[in-house]
Amino acid sequence: MTGLSLPLLLAVFAGAAAAIWVAGVQLSAQTDVLSVRLHLGSALGGLILLAVATNLPEIAIVVGAATSGKVGLAVGNILGGIAIQTVVLVVLDAFGGTGRFPLTYRAASLLLVLEAALVVAVLAVVVAASQLPSGLIALRLAPGSVLIAILWAAGLFLLRKADGSLPWQASGEAPDNQGPPRGHSREKAARRDVGTARSATIFAVAALVTLLAGVVLERSGEAVADRIGLSGVLFGGTVLAAATSLPEVSTGLASVRAGDYQLAVSDIFGGNAFLPVLFLPATLLSGQAVLTHAEGTDIYLTALAMLLTLVYAAGLLFRPRRRIAGMGIDSLTALVLYAVGVAGLFAIVTTS
Numbered sequence: 375m376t377g378l379s380l381p382l383l384l385a386v387f388a389g390a391a392a393a394i395w396v397a398g399v400q401l402s403a404q405t406d407v408l409s410v411r412l413h414l415g416s417a418l419g420g421l422i423l424l425a426v427a428t429n430l431p432e433i434a435i436v437v438g439a440a441t442s443g444k445v446g447l448a449v450g451n452i453l454g455g456i457a458i459q460t461v462v463l464v465v466l467d468a469f470g471g472t473g474r475f476p477l478t479y480r481a482a483s484l485l486l487v488l489e490a491a492l493v494v495a496v497l498a499v500v501v502a503a504s505q506l507p508s509g510l511i512a513l514r515l516a517p518g519s520v521l522i523a524i525l526w527a528a529g530l531f532l533l534r535k536a537d538g539s540l541p542w543q544a545s546g547e548a549p550d551n552q553g554p555p556r557g558h559s560r561e562k563a564a565r566r567d568v569g570t571a572r573s574a575t576i577f578a579v580a581a582l583v584t585l586l587a588g589v590v591l592e593r594s595g596e597a598v599a600d601r602i603g604l605s606g607v608l609f610g611g612t613v614l615a616a617a618t619s620l621p622e623v624s625t626g627l628a629s630v631r632a633g634d635y636q637l638a639v640s641d642i643f644g645g646n647a648f649l650p651v652l653f654l655p656a657t658l659l660s661g662q663a664v665l666t667h668a669e670g671t672d673i674y675l676t677a678l679a680m681l682l683t684l685v686y687a688a689g690l691l692f693r694p695r696r697r698i699a700g701m702g703i704d705s706l707t708a709l710v711l712y713a714v715g716v717a718g719l720f721a722i723v724t725t726s
Contacts, residue, residue, distance in 0.1 A: 380601050387594040391617045393587040394431055397580040398621030401427045402628050404577035411570050422530070425648040428621035428641070430581055431588030435618070436652045438589060440659040445667045447610075448656045451592075453500070453672045454611035455618055456493075456646045456679040461712050462622045463686055466638055467705040470630030476702025478689035481635035485536050489643040490687035492529035496522055496650050497680050504668040516663035519653040526651050584621065591617055608723050611675055612716060639686070646679070671722055678715040682708050 378386070405423050426433075432455055439448040467477040503518025510517060592614065599609035622645060629638035656664045689704030698706050 378597065380598070383594050383598050383601065387591060387598055387617070390587040390591040390594060391620060394584055394591065394617070395620045395624055397583040397587065398428060398624035399628070400576055400580035401584065401621060402625035404573045404580065405625075407573040408570070408577060411573075422644075422648075425641070425644040427577070427581055427584070428625055429645055429649060429652075430584040431591060431618040431621070432649060433652060434585045434588035435592040436656050437659065438592065440656040440664065443660065445656065445660050445662055445664045446669065448652075448660075448664055449668050449672050450610050451614075451618075452649050452652050452656075453668065453676050453679075455615045456497070456649055457675050457682060457712065457715065458612070458615040459619045459622055459642060459646055459649075460679055460682040460686070461708060462619055462626055463639065463642055464701060464705045464709045464712075465623055466626045466630050466642075468699075468701040470627055470638070474697070475695055476689070476697055476705065477630070477635055477639065478686060478702055478704055479693045479695055481639045482690050482693045483636055485533065486636060486639050486643065487687050487690050488533060488536055489640060489647070490683050490690070492526070492533065493643055493647045493683045494680050494687075495529065496525055496647050497676050497683075499525055500650050500653075500665065500668075500676055501673060503665050504673060506663070506666055508663050508666040510666075511657070511661075511663045514658050514661050516653075516657050516665065518663070518665045519657045522650050523654045526647055529647065588618060608720060611671070611719060639690075643683070646683070670726075671719060674719060674722065675715075678712070681711060681715075685711065 405427060409423055432451055435451045436448045439445065439451065463477065470477065473480070499518070499522050503516075503521065506516075506518055595609065595614045595617070622642060625641055626638045629635070629641065653665050685704050685708045689702060694703040696703055701709075
C-alpha cells in the first residue's frame with residue numbers, strides 16, 4: 375500500500391475501521407444468541423467467545439507480524455491495545471446512556487473486581503517475562519508466554535466458580551446496581567426468531583470480515599504513519615489501537631443500552647485479559663521468545679493499562695454517584711490519566 379496516495383490510504387483505513395464496526399455489531403448480537411443456546415454461561419461467553427471475536431483485528435495483526443518476522447510489531451499491538459480498550463469504558467460511561475448514575479455504580483459486582491484483578495495479574499507477568507533472556511525457549515515455547523496462558527486459564531476457572539457462588543452476601547452483588555442479573559440481554563437475544571445454525575453462519579462471516587479488515591487496517595495504518603512521519607509506536611498505541619477497539623465499543627454500547635452494565639464491563643476486562651495470551655501463538659509461529667522483544671514504550675503502555683484497570687476496580691468498589699462532564703469520577707480520572715500517559719509516550723518517542 376506504500377504506493378497509494380495519502381488521501382487514498384486514509385480512505386482505506388477509514389473503510390476498514392467502518393467494516394470492523396459493522397462486523398462488531400453482528401458479532402455482539404450473534405454472541406448473545408450462541409452463548410445462551412450453547413449454554414456457555416454469561417461469564418464464559420463474555421470472557422472467551424466475545425473476547426476472541428472482538429479481538430480478531432489484533433489476532434490478524436499478531437499472526438501476520440509473527441509469520442513475517444516482525445515480532446516487535448506483534449508485541450506493540452498486543453500491549454498497546456489494552457490501555458485504549460480500557461478507555462472504551464469511558465466511552466460507554468459517557469455515551470451509553472447509564473442514566474443519572476455512572477457505569478461502575480450500576481455495574482458494581484465483586485465478580486467484576488476479580489476480573490480486573492485477573493487483568494492486572496496477567497500484565498504483571500508480562501512485565502516480569504519481558505526481562506527473561508531471549509534464548510530461553512524450547513520446542514518453540516517460551517516460559518513467559520506459557521505462564522500467561524496458564525494464568526489466564528486458571529483465572530477463567532476461578533471466575534467461573536465465583537460466578538456460581540461467592541461466600542459473600544447476595545453473591546457479591548452491590549445494592550441498587552443493575553436490576554436484572556448479568557447476561558439478561560443475552561437471554562433476551564437468544565429468544566429472537568433466528569436459528570442457531572444461521573446465527574453461527576452470521577457470526578463466522580462477521581468474524582472473517584473483522585479478520586480481513588484488521589489486516590487492511592494494520593497495513594494501511596503503517597503506510598499512513600510512514601507518510602506523515604509519525605512514529606510507528608505512537609501511531610500504533612493510539613490511532614491504530616483505537617481503530618482495532620471499535621468492536622469493543624459497538625458491543626459495549628449494545629450491552630449498556632440494554633441495561634446489561636455488568637456484561638459491558640466484563641467484556642472489556644475479558645478482552646484485556648485475553649490479549650496477552652496471543653504471545654503464545656506468536657511465539658509458536660515465529661519461533662522466537664516474542665515477549666523479550668518488548669521495548670520500553672511497550673512496558674510503559676502496560677503499566678498505564680494496569681493503572682487504568684485499577685482505577686475502574688476502585689470505582690466498582692467505591693461506586694461513585696457523582697457525574698462530571700457526563701461521566702463518573704473514575705471514568706474522568708481514567709481519561710485524564712490516559713491523556714497524560716499519551717503525552718508521556720510522545721515525550722519518550724521524540725527524545726529517544
